[in-house]
Amino acid sequence: MTSSDLQAPHCHDVPEADGKSAVQPDKKRLVSRLNRIEGQVRGIARMVDEDRYCVDILTQLGAIRAALDGVAMQLLENHANGCVAKAIGAGKGEDAIAELMDVVRKLKS
Amino acid sequence: MTSSDLQAPHCHDVPEADGKSAVQPDKKRLVSRLNRIEGQVRGIARMVDEDRYCVDILTQLGAIRAALDGVAMQLLENHANGCVAKAIGAGKGEDAIAELMDVVRKLKS
Amino acid sequence: MTSSDLQAPHCHDVPEADGKSAVQPDKKRLVSRLNRIEGQVRGIARMVDEDRYCVDILTQLGAIRAALDGVAMQLLENHANGCVAKAIGAGKGEDAIAELMDVVRKLKS
Amino acid sequence: MTSSDLQAPHCHDVPEADGKSAVQPDKKRLVSRLNRIEGQVRGIARMVDEDRYCVDILTQLGAIRAALDGVAMQLLENHANGCVAKAIGAGKGEDAIAELMDVVRKLKS
Incomplete structure (x- = not known):
């Protein structure tokens, strides 16, 4: 397992109704950042x-947007x-990258 | 008083340590939108x-950003x-517009 | 004429088919910035x-976006x-501000 | 060679002073989009x-920004x-993904 596998989230198929799930490597820090926001x-x-x-008020709103963007x-x-690198390794890169790009476009707008 | 004065927030100088304050005309709705966010x-x-x-999770984050941008x-x-129109009416437009543009630039980034 | 009138664009109604027009105060500099872009x-x-x-290439594209945003x-x-302050002075502030906000929203997305 | 290799740009090390280069699969269309912009x-x-x-003018500027974002x-x-999937396949995913994220952050601001 390369360092990136250790550091990256571990996507594992769990019998969830909504399909995929992923354990974030920096889960605690992400949750505390979200609590602060x-x-x-x-x-x-x-x-x-x-x-x-x-x-x-508007200046504070700008700060919150920046904090959300950081998360x-x-x-x-x-x-x-994690998920994308794993999919590429398994020969399913194109769908994973298309999904990644959809997210990038949504976050860019 | 023109309709815009009624609709617009009423900036009034109150002896606040931090100077200016403004009553938002749609205060309740803004607060409830923020509570939802x-x-x-x-x-x-x-x-x-x-x-x-x-x-x-990222898709939800995108939705929250859009909601924040709306507010x-x-x-x-x-x-x-309110404040800017009032300042312009009192001949102090340039400073108020410069302040407005600072906020627009921050929110744009 | 206050300093802001001198510095601000002079909106004047000219018999143009497309209605309004405005002389930008820093016209030469804006045109040369656009030529550079x-x-x-x-x-x-x-x-x-x-x-x-x-x-x-993407890094250069980011630089061009920033230059366009500056203009x-x-x-x-x-x-x-100019136009908005003038409209407010003439009691037509609400429409001018609504138009301004439309532009801000478009540029924000 | 999977369909994604055919469709994806082909990163090949050419003796260029500036190191990497990449042939865009939709090169002609990209160049004509840029010429239009x-x-x-x-x-x-x-x-x-x-x-x-x-x-x-501002409305037109908004349209150009959208066109640039599309490119x-x-x-x-x-x-x-192309490049990132190739790097991941060669076990160098983390650096390629870090570089990808830098670009995403720059384009987001």
Whole structure:
């Protein structure tokens, strides 16, 4: 098993109703980043409620978007290193790459 | 008072330590949209925790970004119709527009 | 005429078939920036033709996007300082701001 | 050779000073798309020169950005199907994926 297999998420077929699943290698850190973002969104709702100045709220919204993008890029890299690399190794690269590109296009818009 | 004044947030100087404040005209709806987004972020943390497939999580992240962008655009429109229009009417348009453009650039990146 | 009128584009109704027109205050600089971008796009076509490495081409494409965004933000600021400020001064702010927001949304996607 | 090898760009080491190169499978179409974009940029410079309405120019700029993004996504897909898949097959996936993610991040901003 190369280092990338260790570092990358391990896609394994589990009898899930919704098919695929993947264990993120940095799962705890991702969850705590998401918890922090959740708190930031709550903070913005409070700012609106407290009639805070629009530009201050918008600046905070920009920070949350950047934090979300950071989580998305990490998940994308995990996915590419894990599921996509595994599919390519198994000769099923084209579908996995097409799926990867769909996600990239959605995140780009 | 023109319809835009009624519809637009009312910027009023209140003795706040942080200076400006603004009452959003659609405050309740904005707060409830933000509460929904907060719940969606919590949902994503759960998906990561439950080892859900990366692409499913990334698709949800894309939906949250779009929802956040929607809130940002609404706040930006409120701000332009309220604070910026008011500043222009008072002959202080250039600073207000420069501030507006700073926010647009941040949200664009 | 306040400094912003001098600096801002002068929207004047000319008997144009397509209605409005506006003289950009920094017209020469905008045109030369656009000429430079035109040359960069030509350069990318040459890179593809010369079988250059994908990542090098993509990096150049990113630079062109940033240059285009810079021109767009300058035009947007000119428009806000000129046409929009003028419309607000004439009590027609809401339509002008709605039009401004449409452009911001398009440029954001 | 699987269909993806045929369809994907063929990365071959040629004695180029700048190292890698890649033949895009849809090279002619990419070059003609870029030539069209070049003409559109020239058209925008003319619109500025002819004092056309800011919003009309900005709308055209938005169309060019979308066209550029389309070319970028095509090149990215070619690269993933070609160079990256090849590197993964040769056990050098992690570096190729790290490079791919750098490009995705640049194109996202």
